[in-house]
Amino acid sequence: MVKKVLKTFEIDYLQVLDEHGKVDESLMPKVTDDDLKKLYENMILVRTFDKKAFSLQRQGRIGTYLEVRGQEASQVGSTYAMKDKDWLFPMYRSTGALIVRGQPMTRMLQYWGGDERGLISPDEFNNFPIAIPVGTQALHALGAGWASKLTGDGLVSVVYLGDGATSKEDFMSAMNFAGVYNAATVFIVENNQFAISTHRDEQTGSETIAQKAIAFGFEGIQVDGNDVLAVYKVTKDAVDKARRGDGPTLIECYTYRMGDHSTSDDAARYRDQKEVEEWAKKDPIDRMEKFMTEKGLLDDTYKDKVQADSTAAVKEAIDAYEKVEPANPEDIFTYMYAEMPTQLKEQFEEYKESKK
Amino acid sequence: MVLANAVTAVTMALRGELKRDKSVVLIGEDIGLNGGVFRSTDGLFKEFGKDRVIDTPLSELGIAGAAVGMAVNGMKPVAEIQFSGFLYASFDQLVSHAGRIRGRSRGRFTCPMVIRAPAGGGIRALELHCECNEALFAHTPGLKVVYPSTPYDVKGLLAAAIRDPDPVVFLEPMRIYRAIKEEVPEEDYVIPLGKANVVREGTDMTIITWGALVKYTLEAVEKIKDKVNVEVIDLRTIYPFDVEAIIASVKKTGRAMVVHEAPRTSGFGAEIVAQINEKALDSMEAPVVRVTGYDTVLPFANLENEYIPSEKRIIAGIHKVMDY
Numbered sequence A: 001m002v003k004k005v006l007k008t009f010e011i012d013y014l015q016v017l018d019e020h021g022k023v024d025e026s027l028m029p030k031v032t033d034d035d036l037k038k039l040y041e042n043m044i045l046v047r048t049f050d051k052k053a054f055s056l057q058r059q060g061r062i063g064t065y066l067e068v069r070g071q072e073a074s075q076v077g078s079t080y081a082m083k084d085k086d087w088l089f090p091m092y093r094s095t096g097a098l099i100v101r102g103q104p105m106t107r108m109l110q111y112w113g114g115d116e117r118g119l120i121s122p123d124e125f126n127n128f129p130i131a132i133p134v135g136t137q138a139l140h141a142l143g144a145g146w147a148s149k150l151t152g153d154g155l156v157s158v159v160y161l162g163d164g165a166t167s168k169e170d171f172m173s174a175m176n177f178a179g180v181y182n183a184a185t186v187f188i189v190e191n192n193q194f195a196i197s198t199h200r201d202e203q204t205g206s207e208t209i210a211q212k213a214i215a216f217g218f219e220g221i222q223v224d225g226n227d228v229l230a231v232y233k234v235t236k237d238a239v240d241k242a243r244r245g246d247g248p249t250l251i252e253c254y255t256y257r258m259g260d261h262s263t264s265d266d267a268a269r270y271r272d273q274k275e276v277e278e279w280a281k282k283d284p285i286d287r288m289e290k291f292m293t294e295k296g297l298l299d300d301t302y303k304d305k306v307q308a309d310s311t312a313a314v315k316e317a318i319d320a321y322e323k324v325e326p327a328n329p330e331d332i333f334t335y336m337y338a339e340m341p342t343q344l345k346e347q348f349e350e351y352k353e354s355k356k
Numbered sequence B: 001m002v003l004a005n006a007v008t009a010v011t012m013a014l015r016g017e018l019k020r021d022k023s024v025v026l027i028g029e030d031i032g033l034n035g036g037v038f039r040s041t042d043g044l045f046k047e048f049g050k051d052r053v054i055d056t057p058l059s060e061l062g063i064a065g066a067a068v069g070m071a072v073n074g075m076k077p078v079a080e081i082q083f084s085g086f087l088y089a090s091f092d093q094l095v096s097h098a099g100r101i102r103g104r105s106r107g108r109f110t111c112p113m114v115i116r117a118p119a120g121g122g123i124r125a126l127e128l129h130c131e132c133n134e135a136l137f138a139h140t141p142g143l144k145v146v147y148p149s150t151p152y153d154v155k156g157l158l159a160a161a162i163r164d165p166d167p168v169v170f171l172e173p174m175r176i177y178r179a180i181k182e183e184v185p186e187e188d189y190v191i192p193l194g195k196a197n198v199v200r201e202g203t204d205m206t207i208i209t210w211g212a213l214v215k216y217t218l219e220a221v222e223k224i225k226d227k228v229n230v231e232v233i234d235l236r237t238i239y240p241f242d243v244e245a246i247i248a249s250v251k252k253t254g255r256a257m258v259v260h261e262a263p264r265t266s267g268f269g270a271e272i273v274a275q276i277n278e279k280a281l282d283s284m285e286a287p288v289v290r291v292t293g294y295d296t297v298l299p300f301a302n303l304e305n306e307y308i309p310s311e312k313r314i315i316a317g318i319h320k321v322m323d324y
């Protein structure tokens, strides 16, 4: 008879920049001052856009919107590690990631305003359309990363998921395939503690989400999702690893959804405001400002300029959005197939007739 | 009697069934403390507790498959899927198992479960939140499909669905969730599945429709009532459907039209046309017309009204039938 411990596992956690703005130099990623500024500027731009989009929804100028607030570091820090042509598989809350990835803010407003054209990726990037059914994008990312591995195109795919999405079969299949095929895929789970009203603890019996990777045979790590430096560092390592052909990584960004789930939600129904206030003290931007001030990279003039530039860029995007030509209704028919099938052709003619 | 909208009618039916039958349990995402994304389970968590109004992890496949297991083991799960587009994630369990257990076990196991979801467009919701997918489920052997059109019907049909011995897909027209308020009895009543409702009597032609489009068809019909006297049938249950009511009506009027939001090809309208063809062809004075969505994806908010049958299209359809 043999009884022994077959395997034991550990899950790493990384924080570089703490909530007081103090950095552990030994853990610092390789970044220039210019990188630090870009990370900061992107976070401010994301927050500025996010606030504005929320108020546009309240004014009825766009439809439902899902705020990024609180998750700026998770998104900006991770996308910053990607190359332009790498594949991004965003979810509905990935506005921050999309901004870093060159998705025009005007198009994002178009999307939330009910216009398909908002999903069009700029040619210089590979931004897949936002996933609305939770978790489904995980498999597409796996497929793209698997293809990169097979074709050797040198690209990596990065997918964004919420903690809720880790309960979906799509996520588990994607993780499993990724482990089997060593796909060039990085799974980023923004664990913001909630899936609408469902708390993380009710979502899974696992102590961490990062440990789910172990079951699929690859590395999982938890990182302080409000620390843009830690997120960047971990993602950069994961992206480099995937590009080398050394397989997938699961990154759990431990963060918090500061807003309601969406503009149709009311979080007061299910969570304690005190918890929100506690998390406000861990704000990703505040701590970056403290750190950069200390380092001599940030003063009032620079800070004001960053804010002013962001405000102007967002305003320009909104102005452009409100001037966008209405979509051609015929697009409903023309983009269904490469060649329009007989039945649809007949209906298309009938549609045109009905408009006379 | 209470003045209720369709959401409140759902809550009333669920409360009634939870009280009536200890084996009834509600399962779904955010249906507990939060009361569901549309608040259709509002207050039930407090009233019946966490073992009867159960928040699940985020998995529609999990919800549907778990419901099958609960149902065979003596419970009556009533599952909520937040939006009709997320029913697709449940599809495998509904098609491969829920609809087949009775047959595969030759009656030894049965699957009395209900899976509810808001359905249909018209409220500028996000993509995949407003799918018109009743035909997929009607085409699935072993499932019943219910699609009510008013608060009164919601309560009576949902109660009947929960008491039904077989799996029922219960589609709730999102567009009229809060658009119609009417008197709904607090007392228990059921509206039998499989029975249509003649919501407007007429002599010139018959329109068969269901869900949110019942309201909008009636409005269109009122506009031209001086010219055409239309009979309107609210199908209420898509499967099994009330073919007798349809045939009786078209034999009387001799003309018919089907109105639905779902794409035309293989839409449920096609089945109705086939039934009329088989059972009442001799009585028909004109081909049956279909006014439907197109064979396209339901467009995003800005263009959805180009897709959903409009009053104008319904009236044009009526003229086409009458002018034949």
Ligand SMILES: Cc1ncc(C[n+]2csc(CCOP(=O)(O)OP(=O)(O)O)c2C)c(N)n1
Pocket (backbone or CB within 6 Å): A093, A132, A133, A134, A161, A162, A163, A164, A165, A166, A192, A194, A195, A196, A257, A261, B029, B058, B060, B082, B086, B089
């Ligand atoms: C398959 C599916 N089911 C349900 C929904 C409705 N829904 C939208 S977001 C959401 C919660 C998702 O939570 P999580 O994955 O943690 O991401 P978060 O929204 O918190 O960023 C739900 C249930 C959906 N969009 N897709």
